[in-house]
Amino acid sequence: MKASVGDRVITVSGTVGTAAREGRVVEPRHLDGSPPFVVEWADTGERSVVFPGPDTVLEHDDGAPPVVPAAAPTAVPHTTWRIQVDVFEHGGHTHAQALLVAPGEDLGAGLDELRSVGQARRAPGDPDLPLVGDELAVGRALRRLASRLLGDAEQDIAHATGEHSHVHA
Structure with missing residues (x-):
């Protein structure tokens, strides 16, 4: 997921009954636009550093289709102690x-x-x-x-x- 200034960020809450948040990228932290990036949230005007996860969608300002991160693997090898x-x-x-x-x-x-x-x-x-x-x-x-x-x-x-x-x- 690569972001540019002005791209729209939508993060869906993992809590039932909690609204999604929307904001705009104001500062990519890396020259290639890779995460993290600074987002200004529309509901509060606050800025925060965002590390997008599977609950985040990025819509490019240039009209390109939304970027949805790939799903995490469903089965991760593990051992229970x-x-x-x-x-x-x-x-x-x-x-x-x-x-x-x-x-x-x-x-x-x-x-x-x-x-x-x-x-x-x-x-x-x-x-x-x-x-x-x-x-x-x-x-x-x-x-x-x-x-x-x-x-x-x-x-x-x-x-x-x-x-x-x-x-x-």
Whole structure:
């Protein structure tokens, strides 16, 4: 989709009952007219940078037919990873176990699941706030899980490239 100054932009809302917006291109950001471009909206007079998506139509000022972006692919390859967290409380102590399951994926050492734990302990003088203990224990379990995943990624990169690697978190 290429735009020129004066081209009409129509963006249909993804929300039912919300009107479409119409505006004019006032500034292409690239010499070839490729997105993004600055649009002045007819309803408010405001200007904004527009990255057109599948809900945007561009009508050229020269009378050329409207340009409608190609539809996005309907099926994008993906894998679903699940995280389950179990929380156990007893006598001012909270334990959380996080389990990551990646069906069909090798998460290191031939595993398709990783486990990590986190703990929290209430000091004798602290108020009894179970939610705080849960948040701390779960946060620690998830942080350990994330650290392990990043460490595994570093090892996989090093193995694939033959060079030491460091992944920034």
